Every structure is written in structure tokens, then in C-alpha cells.
Amino acid sequence: MSVPRYWRKQLNRYNLKGSKCETCGRHFFPPRGLCPECRRDGKIVDCEFSGNGTVRTFSIIRTASSDYDIQTPYPLAIIELDEGTCMTAQVICEPEEIHIGMKVKRVFRRIIAEGNGGVIVYGTKFVPA
Amino acid sequence: MVGIITYGAYIPRYRIKTEEIARVWGANGAEIAAGLGVKEKSVPDLDEDTITMSVEAARSALARRDIPRDAIGAIYVGSESHPYAVKPSSATVGEAICATPVMTAADYEFACKAGTAAIQTCMGLVKSGMVKYGCAIGADTAQGAPGDALEYTASAGGAAFFIGNDNPIAEINHTCSYTSDTPDFWRREGQTYPSHGGRFSGDPAYFKHVQGAAHLMMEQMGTTPSDYDYAIFHQPNAKFPRKVAAMLGFTSTQIKPGLAVPRLGNTYSGAVPIGISATLDIAKPGDHIFVTSYGSGAGSDAFDITVTDAIESDVFNRSAAPTVEELLANGKYLDYALYAKHKGKIVMQ
Structure with a gap:
């Protein structure tokens, strides 16, 4: 990922900053500028998610790209945040520990380091709550 | 008077016993553990470093007492293991606790006392009226060469203190x-x-x-x-x-x-x-x-x-973040091979 591209998403990755439609109450992560339900009647505002959620489904990654290879096997999950929207993130626990319905909370971790000399990308992962 | 407004600590969940390190180097583990008075030490996860631990410690402090982010005028992170040689850990911490952009920040290094030097700097800034709150952090993923005496003790963890003069704990x-x-x-x-x-x-x-x-x-x-x-x-x-x-x-x-x-x-x-x-x-x-x-x-x-x-009033909720005792409990033990992987001691091609 290019440095500017990572930097543009930084606030969302660090603090789960998304958006919500004040007309229908739906939350979005990553943020949306337009509510797909309310369309022009929607009023989109910024919001920060609490970081608490539930594992809806997951997969155990056993073969990863080289940057993530050292962490295998690791669980990658779709997490439903308490505010109602879903996001994909790594859950830091043993593969046999994760299960659907598991309560999780956010933590701040390294996502990827581009070799020994490249940029280090930080962001949100989850741990069992 | 200037003082600690709130505080938080962070310790990774992984551990290795002194005897396990000694086993690899053919040393007497029980003797070393008794001599140093150290039975085990914390080990960072593969995706943890000084920045991630500093953020977790600062967030724990803010969970105990929520202070206006725009009133945090300074962040100093003291460490021997800043992830970058050039690029401040403190700026990333500031962004992650939503204290940016109107603040000053710098990374400190003075071996093991950089964190307390950061507290002193924040005290000076608060006392002089330059900032309302300053954040001082001491954190490290400590280094010790394989087989060196330091390897038995060099561990990982940190703590954050918000310094101010507004009803300190x-x-x-x-x-x-x-x-x-x-x-x-x-x-x-x-x-x-x-x-x-x-x-x-x-x-x-x-x-x-x-x-x-x-x-x-x-x-x-x-x-x-x-x-x-x-x-x-x-x-x-x-x-x-x-x-x-x-x-x-x-x-x-x-x-x-x-x-x-x-x-x-x-x-x-x-x-x-x-x-x-x-x-x-x-x-x-x-x-x-x-x-x-x-x-x-x-x-x-x-x-x-x-x-x-x-400290026992409504402005401060000590139980809103884990205590050091709670952070030390329920460690997950590694053998030396996994410890070496966690510490980046294995060179991968």
C-alpha cells in the first residue's frame, strides 16, 4: 500500500471513525457520504464506534502473503460492532478459541510493516472481551 | 498543585520463565531466578511494540478519567525501543487518542528513566501554564542479546500518566x-x-x-x-x-x-x-x-x-481499566523457540 493511501485511512483505522445517518440511524464503517436507504433525505454525520462487538463469522488464515506469514495461523473475522455495522479484522486469540457469537473489544496493534525500512501501519484489531 | 490526573498501564499477555531461557543456554535456571529475583518476564506479541503499548496505556488512563482531548497540550514517550529511528512515536500516540493536532510531542531516550524524564517535562509545562494537560509515557519492548545476562530480564510493558493541576488524584x-x-x-x-x-x-x-x-x-x-x-x-x-x-x-x-x-x-x-x-x-x-x-x-x-x-471520588474510576496485578495474571507461557519468534530473533528469508 502506498504511504498516502495508508495515511488517508489512518483516522478510521486508529479510532474506528465512521459515519451514521441521522435520519434512519444506520452506521457505516468505513464511512459513507450518502445513506443507501435514505438517499437525499439522509443526513450523514461523523461518528466514532465504541470498539465493542461480536464475531459473526470467521476464517483461520493458514497461508498468508509474506508480510503476514509470521502470524499464521490467525483468525480473521467479520465483527458486528455494537452500533450495528460489520467490519473485517484480525482477532488476536488461538484459532481454537474463536467462535461465532464471541464478544470482542478493540485493541491498537501493528497491522503490517513494509520490510525493515518501510512504513509501519498501525490500526485496530480485536481481542476477546 | 501539579500532579497525576489519571494513569494507565499495559503489559502484554505472553510470558517466558527464567528457567526456560536458562535451559537453552545450559545454565542453572533455578540459581539464576533466585539470584535475580525474577521468575518470569513478559514478552510482546508479534504485532506489539512501544507505540501499541503506549496507546493502550494512554487509553486505559483516559478510560479511568475522561479529559478533553483538545486540552492535552503535550505528549512525550520515553523508550529505548521506539519503532522508528526517525519518526515520533508520540505523534502516533497523539493521533490514536485523538489529541492531535494542537499539541507538542517528542520522543525521549535516557535508557530506563526516559519515562520519568517525560513526567518532569510535563510538570514544567503545566506549572508554567503552557499546557493544561501533558501526557508522559514510559514503555519498552526491551532488548537483550541471546545468551546475555540481560535476556533473563528484558521484558515488555509501559504506563501512561496525564499530568495537570486540575484536581489531581x-x-x-x-x-x-x-x-x-x-x-x-x-x-x-x-x-x-x-x-x-x-x-x-x-x-x-x-x-x-x-x-x-x-x-x-x-x-x-x-x-x-x-x-x-x-x-x-x-x-x-x-x-x-x-x-x-x-x-x-x-x-x-x-x-x-x-x-x-x-x-x-x-x-x-x-x-x-x-x-x-x-x-x-x-x-x-x-x-x-x-x-x-x-x-x-x-x-x-x-x-x-x-x-x-x-482517587476515591466520582471524577476518577480506578476500576475502568485493568490494574497491574490484573495485567500480570493469566499470562500465556511460551517456550524459547516461540519467544525467539516473538522477539524477532529468528532471521527469516
């Missing part, structure tokens, strides 16, 4: 320092692991500077060891702080709550900050706390602290 009555050019421990640019002067790190380094700052503090405050309820000293192992406490006239009861090293190891810049956190976890209003850090190279910072009623 603990007032910092006074601080003073004692510094000299003493080459007892160093790491040259580009080197992965530090070097040290072996036994030279004892008398002319640790003991001289810790005693120097401690005596200076008691002289300037007109106090004696019996005036304090608790004392925290830098803890590279359990032997040094116990010995210096006895030399100064402090009892084992006074240093016990803040002595995390037997189960944590030496978190370098995080050591005294975690010791202060562990003591504040159990402190009551009116408790008088004595603190002396130590950083090789060499220097010590001393603090005289009095816990206030605010």
Missing part, C-alpha cells in the same frame, strides 16, 4: 534529579542489542545515582524513609531495588506493591512507571509515595507524591 510535591556521565550500559546507532559494563552497572552506576537522587529528595523535602507509605525504585532485577531500599532505610513492606519485576521482568523505561501504577492501584487518600528511577548513562529522577481524595 496524586499531587507531585517535588522532583529532583542526579546525573553524571557514567558508561554502564549503551546501544550504539544501528546495533540491535545493548552492551553493558557487567558489574560496573552496580555501585558506580545504579546505586550511586539512585542514592544520590533519593538523598537529595529527602534533604530538600526534610523527610526520612519512615515518612513514606510506599517507595518505588528502578527495578532491573529484584535484587537491586531491595538492596538500595535497605541502604536508604526503606522497608520491604514499603516497596512491595511497586515491585513488579519478579513476575514482569525489566520493562526498561516502563519499569518505574509500572511500579507507580501498581502502587496507585492500591493507594488511599493521604498516602505518601517516594519514587526514584534510574537510567544508565546515567541518572536518577526522584519524586515525592501525595495521593489525594480525588
Whole structure:
């Protein structure tokens, strides 16, 4: 990922900053500028998610790209945040520990380091709550 | 008066026992563990570093007491293991706790006392009225070369303190320092692991500077060891702080709550900050706390602290974040091979 591209998403990755439609109450992560339900009647505002959620489904990654290879096997999950929207993130626990319905909370971790000399990308992962 | 507004600590969940490290190097583990007074140490996860631990510690502090992010005017992160040689850890911490952009930030390095140097800087900024709140963090993923004596203790963890003068949970009555050019421990640019002067790190380094700052503090405050309820000293192992406490006239009861090293190891810049956190976890209003850090190279910072009623008031929720005792519990043990992988000691092609 290019440095500017990572930097543009930084606030969302660090603090789960998304958006919500004040007309229908739906939350979005990553943020949306337009509510797909309310369309022009929607009023989109910024919001920060609490970081608490539930594992809806997951997969155990056993073969990863080289940057993530050292962490295998690791669980990658779709997490439903308490505010109602879903996001994909790594859950830091043993593969046999994760299960659907598991309560999780956010933590701040390294996502990827581009070799020994490249940029280090930080962001949100989850741990069992 | 200037003091600690809130605090938080962070310790990774992984551990390795002293005996497991000794097994690999053919040493007597029980003898080493007894000699150092360190049974096990914390190990960072594969995706943890000084920045991630600093953010977690700062977020724990803010969970205990929510302060306006735009009132945080300074962030200083003290560490020997900043992930970047050039790019501030403190700016990332500021972004992650939503304190940016109207703030100053810098990374500190003074071996194991960079965290307490950060507290002193924040005290100065608050006292002078330059900032309302300053954030001082001491954290490290400590390095020790494979097979070196440091490997038995070099661990990971840190703590964050928000300093201000608006109803602090603990007032910092006074601080003073004692510094000299003493080459007892160093790491040259580009080197992965530090070097040290072996036994030279004892008398002319640790003991001289810790005693120097401690005596200076008691002289300037007109106090004696019996005036304090608790004392925290830098803890590279359990032997040094116990010995210096006895030399100064402090009892084992006074240093016990803040002595995390037997189960944590030496978190370098995080050591005294975690010791202060562990003591504040159990402190009551009116408790008088004595603190002396130590950083090789060499220097010590001393603090005289009095816990206030605010620690048990509605403005502060101590149970909103884990205590040091809770962070130390339920560790997940690694063997040496997994430990080497976690610490990046295995070179992968």
C-alpha cells in the first residue's frame, strides 16, 4: 500500500471513525457520504464506534502473503460492532478459541510493516472481551 | 498543585520463565531466578511494540478519567525501543487518542528513566501554564542479546500518566534529579542489542545515582524513609531495588506493591512507571509515595507524591481499566523457540 493511501485511512483505522445517518440511524464503517436507504433525505454525520462487538463469522488464515506469514495461523473475522455495522479484522486469540457469537473489544496493534525500512501501519484489531 | 490526573498501564499477555531461557543456554535456571529475583518476564506479541503499548496505556488512563482531548497540550514517550529511528512515536500516540493536532510531542531516550524524564517535562509545562494537560509515557519492548545476562530480564510493558493541576488524584510535591556521565550500559546507532559494563552497572552506576537522587529528595523535602507509605525504585532485577531500599532505610513492606519485576521482568523505561501504577492501584487518600528511577548513562529522577481524595471520588474510576496485578495474571507461557519468534530473533528469508 502506498504511504498516502495508508495515511488517508489512518483516522478510521486508529479510532474506528465512521459515519451514521441521522435520519434512519444506520452506521457505516468505513464511512459513507450518502445513506443507501435514505438517499437525499439522509443526513450523514461523523461518528466514532465504541470498539465493542461480536464475531459473526470467521476464517483461520493458514497461508498468508509474506508480510503476514509470521502470524499464521490467525483468525480473521467479520465483527458486528455494537452500533450495528460489520467490519473485517484480525482477532488476536488461538484459532481454537474463536467462535461465532464471541464478544470482542478493540485493541491498537501493528497491522503490517513494509520490510525493515518501510512504513509501519498501525490500526485496530480485536481481542476477546 | 501539579500532579497525576489519571494513569494507565499495559503489559502484554505472553510470558517466558527464567528457567526456560536458562535451559537453552545450559545454565542453572533455578540459581539464576533466585539470584535475580525474577521468575518470569513478559514478552510482546508479534504485532506489539512501544507505540501499541503506549496507546493502550494512554487509553486505559483516559478510560479511568475522561479529559478533553483538545486540552492535552503535550505528549512525550520515553523508550529505548521506539519503532522508528526517525519518526515520533508520540505523534502516533497523539493521533490514536485523538489529541492531535494542537499539541507538542517528542520522543525521549535516557535508557530506563526516559519515562520519568517525560513526567518532569510535563510538570514544567503545566506549572508554567503552557499546557493544561501533558501526557508522559514510559514503555519498552526491551532488548537483550541471546545468551546475555540481560535476556533473563528484558521484558515488555509501559504506563501512561496525564499530568495537570486540575484536581489531581496524586499531587507531585517535588522532583529532583542526579546525573553524571557514567558508561554502564549503551546501544550504539544501528546495533540491535545493548552492551553493558557487567558489574560496573552496580555501585558506580545504579546505586550511586539512585542514592544520590533519593538523598537529595529527602534533604530538600526534610523527610526520612519512615515518612513514606510506599517507595518505588528502578527495578532491573529484584535484587537491586531491595538492596538500595535497605541502604536508604526503606522497608520491604514499603516497596512491595511497586515491585513488579519478579513476575514482569525489566520493562526498561516502563519499569518505574509500572511500579507507580501498581502502587496507585492500591493507594488511599493521604498516602505518601517516594519514587526514584534510574537510567544508565546515567541518572536518577526522584519524586515525592501525595495521593489525594480525588482517587476515591466520582471524577476518577480506578476500576475502568485493568490494574497491574490484573495485567500480570493469566499470562500465556511460551517456550524459547516461540519467544525467539516473538522477539524477532529468528532471521527469516
